[in-house]
Amino acid sequence: MPASIKLHQLRAFVEVTRQGSIRAASRVAKLSQPALSKSVQELEEALGAPLFIRQRQGVQLTATGKDFFRHASLILEELRVAQEEIQQRLGQAGGSVNIGVGGSIARTLMPKVITQFHHLFPEVSVRILEGQLVTLLPELRQGELDFTINTWSPGHQDNELSYETLMERDYCVVVRKGHPLANATSLEALRHCSWTMPSPNGSYYQLLQDLFADSGPLPAITITCETFMACASLLAQSDFVSILSQDFFTDPLVGHRLVALKLREKMPRATFCLIRRKDTALTPMGAQLARLFRQQSQALVLA
Structure with a gap:
């Protein structure tokens, strides 16, 4: 029977991967380097495969590590979303929403939407990344972004994602x-x-x-x-x-x-869409932010 995988092992592995070294991850996670190293080693033993190539300047993912990172990061994000959804449904306004926006959205819709959202939900933190869809896809697929507002064109498709058309711009x-x-x-x-x-x-x-x-x-x-x-x-x-x-x-x-x-x-003309993963429901706060983007998109079209 395979050894069970612990949540703290997944968190240690994902943090070390994102930071590129045990030392950097220990500072971010506020854990000792030996504790992080032990968690990663236990995870490798449970999986029966090495996840990192240890180097003097840090670590590098093995082929197995790259595949497992996609699953591990998505699992942690799904847990975060589930926990925040329960808290928000119980009336505890908090948690976070992570979104991506194209450059023109960052200068038109985003300031009004975020100002309105912050006024309605001041306890919710929002993380905003600017970039084209192609640069945001990895974080979107891994669940690190709840959604992105970006351009889309026929032929640029991803079966994992849903595309909701918001507006067209010149x-x-x-x-x-x-x-x-x-x-x-x-x-x-x-x-x-x-x-x-x-x-x-x-x-x-x-x-x-x-x-x-x-x-x-x-x-x-x-x-x-x-x-x-x-x-x-x-x-x-x-x-x-x-x-x-x-x-x-x-x-x-x-x-x-x-x-x-x-x-x-x-x-x-560019078609702007609200793009998100098909298999993940937005948290109540994520849904509220998406609703505000829809409203402001319609207002911009009618202006």
């Missing part, structure tokens, strides 16, 4: 005010420029490859900015060219320093 080619080609009227006039984009693996930005391909070779994109703020800051202080949501021009930090070009070619 995108445009963007340069700084005073850019030498601020009066350009076609993509062809901009093809030789220096472009910066998020990763082309992002669901919306995959659509742009087809757009450029119809009119000739793709422009060279040598600078990849994974956050919209990094992209917008680079645009505002250089002659780089990019494609951003039109909502970005409402950003008080850099929106006033950028202009949208009036091109013959129309950029594809």
